[in-house]
Amino acid sequence: MNDYLEKILRAAKLAFAVFDQDFFLQDASKLLAQYAGGRLQKKSATLWEVFPELIGAEDKITELLEQKAKKYELEKLSRFDQEGKLLYYTLTLFSHQQSTLSGAQLIVLITDTTKETSLEQQIQQQKNEIRLLHAKVNQYNAQIPNKIYGQSAHIQTVRAFIDKIAPIKTTTILLLGESGTGKNLVANAIHQQSMDQNAPFIEINCASIPETLIESEIFGYERGAFTNALTSKKGLLEEADGGTLFLDEIGELPHPIQAKFLTFMETKRFRRLGSTREIGVQVRIITATNRNLLQAVKNNEFREDLFYRLYVVSHQLPPLRQLGDDILLLAEKFIEIYAYDFGKKVKGLSESAKSKLMHYEWPGNVRELRNVIERAVIFAEHEFLEADEIILFELRPMATTTSVATTFELPENGISLTELEKNLLRDAIIKSDGNQTKAAKLLDLSLDTFRYRIKKYNLDNFSAY
Amino acid sequence: MPEPTKISKKVCMLGTFGVGKSSLVRQFVYQKFDESYLSTIGVQLSHKAVGPLLDKKTNRPVHMNLILWDLAHLEKFDPVVKNYFHGAHGAVIVLDLTRPQTFREYENLIKPFFETNPESKLVLVGNKTDLSADDHPRTQIAEMAANLNCPCHFTSARTGENVELVFQTLAENIL
Known part of the structure; x- marks a missing residue:
């Protein structure tokens, strides 16, 4: 040629x-x-x-x-x-x-x-990678958030409680337990097991909303009900119609709102702020608290009639330290999730890490365990997490005590007052589930002083714990 | 012992994106595995001889050269589908054991594949055994294979587990 x-x-x-x-x-x-x-x-x-x-x-x-x-x-x-x-x-x-x-x-x-075709391949590659990630995220979402892991007798009791109570849609439920024991997880599981797939699950933390706003958040308001109420707005009760309203930290519900809420509990009807018209809704109410509500009643902080109305069906969720080997089961599950999220090849726990987890009191419960594992996976350098990669806030001694230690002897070698203060601030935040007002109370500080100190030590990002 | 006869047969790799079709072919042909995901466009062609197999009709040994059509994720309405499927003697249907949603999507391709090649043979594969310890997806795939009246194997393109077996089984069935 x-x-x-x-x-x-x-x-x-x-x-x-x-x-x-x-x-x-x-x-x-x-x-x-x-x-x-x-x-x-x-x-x-x-x-x-x-x-x-x-x-x-x-x-x-x-x-x-x-x-x-x-x-x-x-x-x-x-x-x-x-x-x-x-x-x-x-x-x-x-x-x-x-x-x-x-x-x-x-x-x-x-x-x-x-x-x-190479250009087309690059575009298709990106599309497929996104689709793969979506598929995996959906799979995790479907499996993890509403699944209650564990084989201990305590967890079996929780599952049995959910199975019994879920079919009775009208019952009000009160979930009790320390912070981080999974009260919202149980509430969600009850909802999922009892309602249609599309039924709303509305969650509100009564401690996280300023007292002045909580009434309008729950009951809604009409246009002109107060300054800046430029339009009418549905409250959470209306949003939850046909489903579940979960009120976490119910013990923090302001006293004046408690009366209005009790009326709603009795009649299933309420009025928006600034309205004379009553609205009826079909909502299952699940409440939760880590406070001793009976003590709050005695202290006149919580209405006795509302307490008895909420206490119809209650369940005490176990703290993590009582769950035995489930601590390791949960830790392994969190390792699986975070290893996937962070692309790390971490497969599990070494024997020393297991021992360390089993000998800790877990004051922050499952939430604290999750955060400890997340941090360990991020910094992991081996396939199996070692004990020194598990960083715990060892503030509380293993032996439980009801008395509060306010004095202690300074060790011979001295301590870092700054570190001690940081640890106490962290512990207060964990125990109060990120609620700064409660955390400040635990340390007998004013809210301003508490905020100043957590800012000083860069502790104001609660989700990082 | 007579000299083996050499024959070539076309085999299509079917399945949705990301199930590991290309990785299975790469492991089978080159004994290699690459962690990174590279999306296939159109068709990637490879071939490898399997055998000797015994042809029961002639009682002679046969070396079968499998021409592997590693197909990109296709929709049943893609105009190229029938062109790509044309003349295939068999297909490996690949499902991802870690993504049960892939179990449904293969159905869209089985119909046009059988319409084009009614006599062809199938093998159903549950891939990524190294990432899935759950028995449930395996049971589902075994049931699907029983409904399709075809063999099924569980493989790992990463470790090479059962990869040769898949193509050996298909070659024997084609013969």
């Missing part, structure tokens, strides 16, 4: 091969070698040796040679060339008859599409 014709074909990213009627290679452009490698011996190489992608297409080729079809095309094929580079190409087959005396020849045209 003329050199200039070769150059034209190369510039157009085209190659060709011609086969006789017995399918032996007759002629080919030089560029074909890039695709066919060493299979280019003229007169002996067959069509299927040069183009194995045509195995199975014998009937199509016969149609071409018999002039029953004009062309046969296969797009977006790819092969690695001899240098290991991925080439994309299109094969186009057609027949050619030089004269009536000679048999038809089969011409195979190869169009290189590497540039365009």
Whole structure:
């Protein structure tokens, strides 16, 4: 073939091969070698040796040679060339008859599409990676948040409680337990087990909303009910209609709102702020607290009538320290989640790490365990977490005591007052579930002083614990 | 012992994106595994000989060159689907044991595949055994294979577990 014709074909990213009627290679452009490698011996190489992608297409080729079809095309094929580079190409087959005396020849045209198809591959790659991540996130969401892990007798009792109470949709439930014991998880499980898939689950933490706003949040308001009420707004009770309203930290519900809430509990009807019209809703109420509500009643901080109304069905959730081997089971589950999230190859716990977890009191319960594991996985350097990678706030001695230590003897070697203060602030935040007002109370500090100190030590990001 | 006959057969790798079709082919042909995910576009062609197998009709040994069409994730309405499926003698349907949602999606491809190649053979594969210890997905796949009247195997493209067996089984069934 003329050199200039070769150059034209190369510039157009085209190659060709011609086969006789017995399918032996007759002629080919030089560029074909890039695709066919060493299979280019003229007169002996067959069509299927040069183009194995045509195995199975014998009937199509016969149609071409018999002039029953004009062309046969296969797009977006790819092969690695001899240098290991991925080439994309299109094969186009057609027949050619030089004269009536000679048999038809089969011409195979190869169009290189590497540039365009590589771009398409990059776009598709990104799309598929996003779809894979979505699929995995959805899978985790479906499995993890509402699943209550554990095999201990305590956890079995919790599961039995959920199974019994879920079918009775009208019952009010009070969940008791220390901070971080999973009260919202249990509330969610009751909801999931008793309501339709699309029924709303509305959650509110009574301690996290300023006293002045909580009434309008729960009951809603009409336009003009107060300054800045420019439009009417549904409250959480209306939002939860047909589903569940979960009021966490119910012990923090301001006294004046308690009376209005009790009325709602009795009648299932209420009025928005600034409205005279009563609204009725069908809502299951689940409440939770880590306070001793009976003591709060005695202290006149909580209405006795509301207490008895809420206390119809209650359940005490166990603290983590009572769950025995479930501590390790939960830790392994969190390792699985965070190893996936952070792309770390952490598989589990070493024996020393297991021992350390089992000998800690867990004042912050499952929430604290989760945070400890998250931090350990981030900094992990081995497949199995070691004891020194498990950082605990060892503030509370293992032996439980009801008296509060306010004095202690300074060790011979002294201590870091700053570290001690930081640890106490952290512990207060964990115990109060991030509620700064409560945390300040625990340390007998004013809210301003507490805020000043956590800012000073960069402890104001609760989610980082 | 007569000299083995050499034959070539086209096999399609079917399944949704990310189930490990390309990784299975790479492990089978090159005994390699790459952790990074590279999405396939169109068709990537590879081949490997299996055998010798015994052809029970002729009682002769056969070396079967499997021409592996590693297909990108396709929708049943993609215009290239029937062109790619044309002339296939068998298919490996790959499902991801860690993503049960992939169990449903293969159905969209089985129908056009069988319409194009009614006589072809199938093997159902639950891939990524190294990432899934759960028995439930395996039971589901075994039930699906029973409904399709085809064999099923559980593989790991990463470790190579049962990968040869999948292609050996398919080659024997095609023969």
